[in-house]
Amino acid sequence: MTGSNITRGVLAAALTPLTPDLAPDLPSMISHFQWLLDRGCDGLGVLGTTGEANSFSVAERLAIIDALGESGLPKDQLMIGTGTCAEPDTLELTHAALAAGIRSVLMLPPFYYKGITDQGLAAAFARVIDRAGDGDLRVILYHFPKMTGVPITQGAIELLRRDYPDIVVGLKDSSGDLGNMTSLLEAFPGFGVYAGTERYLLPVLQAGGPGCISATANVTSLMASDVFRAHEESDNDAGDLQERLTAVRQVFDGLPLVAALKEAMTTITGRRGWQAIRPPLTVLASAQKRELQEALHAEGFNLKAAA
Numbered sequence: 001m002t003g004s005n006i007t008r009g010v011l012a013a014a015l016t017p018l019t020p021d022l023a024p025d026l027p028s029m030i031s032h033f034q035w036l037l038d039r040g041c042d043g044l045g046v047l048g049t050t051g052e053a054n055s056f057s058v059a060e061r062l063a064i065i066d067a068l069g070e071s072g073l074p075k076d077q078l079m080i081g082t083g084t085c086a087e088p089d090t091l092e093l094t095h096a097a098l099a100a101g102i103r104s105v106l107m108l109p110p111f112y113y114k115g116i117t118d119q120g121l122a123a124a125f126a127r128v129i130d131r132a133g134d135g136d137l138r139v140i141l142y143h144f145p146k147m148t149g150v151p152i153t154q155g156a157i158e159l160l161r162r163d164y165p166d167i168v169v170g171l172k173d174s175s176g177d178l179g180n181m182t183s184l185l186e187a188f189p190g191f192g193v194y195a196g197t198e199r200y201l202l203p204v205l206q207a208g209g210p211g212c213i214s215a216t217a218n219v220t221s222l223m224a225s226d227v228f229r230a231h232e233e234s235d236n237d238a239g240d241l242q243e244r245l246t247a248v249r250q251v252f253d254g255l256p257l258v259a260a261l262k263e264a265m266t267t268i269t270g271r272r273g274w275q276a277i278r279p280p281l282t283v284l285a286s287a288q289k290r291e292l293q294e295a296l297h298a299e300g301f302n303l304k305a306a307a
Helices: 026-038 059-072 086-097 118-132 155-163 178-187 198-206 217-232 237-254 259-267 286-298
Strands: 010-013 041-048 078-081 104-107 138-141 168-173 191-194 211-212
Touching: 010 191, 010 217, 026 041, 026 059, 059 086, 059 104, 086 104, 086 178, 118 138, 118 155, 138 286, 155 178, 168 178, 168 286, 178 191, 178 198, 191 198, 191 217, 198 211, 198 237, 211 217, 217 237, 237 259, 237 286, 259 286
Parallel strands: 010 041, 010 211, 041 078, 078 104, 104 138, 138 168, 168 191, 191 211
Antiparallel strands: none
C-alpha cells in the first residue's frame, strides 16, 4: 500500500494558460487550477510536460511558483515540476517551491546525457535533495523515457529509497508500460507509483498505487474521479467506468496532446485565449479540430457539458 506522504486519487497535469504574447497568464492559471480542484481533482501537477514547463525560462517558472504561493490554493494539493538538466536550476526551483509552502515536487532526470549509470542518476537527484536541506521535501520522480531518453531505473530508485526513504516517495510513470508500473509497486512497498495516463488508473489502483497524474484530467477529471471513488468503495461499476474513461483518453492520444487539450478548453470555456501555445508546439489544424469534436461526440463526451 502507498504511504501517507503522497496524495491519492486523480491529479491533473495542469495546462498553463498563456497571454497573447505567449507569456504565462498567471491570473487565468490560478482560476484554471481552482476550477480543476472544484471538478474532482485531488491534486495538481504544475509545470510538467502538459504545462509546457520546458518551454519556459527559470525566471518564468519562478514567477509561476511565486503566484501559487501567494494564491489561496491549497498547498498540500499542489506538486511542482522542478527537474531540469542543470542541478543549480533544479535546486533553485525546488527551494522556491518549499518557500511557497509547497513540499511536493516532480523531478525529471537531467536529460541531456544518455547512457548514464544508476549511480550517476541517483547522485543527480541526491545532490539536489542534500542541498535543499529540508526534511519536509517530498520528491516524485518523473519517468518519461520517450521524451527524456533517460529512464528512471529500478536500480536508481533502490539507491534513492535506501538513502532517502521519507523524501523520495513516488514516481510518475509516463512510459505507457503498465507492467513497469506494477513491477515497481511490487518491488518497492510503500512507494507511490502514479499512472501517467488515466487509461491505467484502475489497474494501478488495483496494484496498490495511489492513482494517476494525467494530462487529459484537465477535461476528464469528473470521469476519472468516478473511477477512483468506485474503486475506493469496491463498486462493481469501476470497470465499466474505466472503459468509458479510457475511450475518451484514446481520442486525445490520437492528436497532439497539449494542443488538443487547449482546443478542448476553448470549447469548454468559450475563451479563445486558450489556443495560445508556445512554439515549438502549434495549435490544431482545422481538420484536427473536427476530428477531435467528432471523435469525442462518438464517445458520448460533450465538452460544453463539461464546463
